Amino acid sequence: MTDHDRNDDTADTADTDDRAPDNAPLRRAWHLAEQLSAAGGGEARMIVTENGYRIELAVHRDDDGTDDTGDHRAVLNALALGDRWGHTSSPPSRNNGTARETVWSEIHTDPPQE
Known part of the structure; x- marks a missing residue:
């Protein structure tokens, strides 16, 4: 099947193929989600957008207002x-x-457009 034969529902499956390059968008998104979940101590959520993928993690606060979301530096590195x-x-x-x-x-x- 050529790229021209694929419909929109199957276009992203190439990203999950073992032959896909490591910088394929879906592979990068999954890697980011895994890193963010591990660093933040919570479950990251992945959303498909018109431009690609958005990965979100809820920040949890203790009753005194302090952030209890994992390792801050690791969260920033994942982002x-x-x-x-x-x-x-x-x-x-x-x-x-x-x-x-x-x-x-x-x-x-x-x-990105230059």
Whole structure:
């Protein structure tokens, strides 16, 4: 089957093929998710986006407000494996008294435009 014969549902399967290069987007996304989960002590979530993949990890806070999400340096190192990264936060007033924070990193399937 050539690339022209594939439909959208099977286009990403080449990334999981053992012959795919180590820098294939889906392979990079899985690696990032594994690293982020291990570093953050939680389960990372992978979302397919129009540009590639977004990997998110919820940041957990103790009752005193301190962050208990694993190894901070390792989390930052995992996030840096992506093409774009950042975090979101939402105050307790918007979430029934619970602050919510998430760190995320994206793997893009297309090279950045120069």
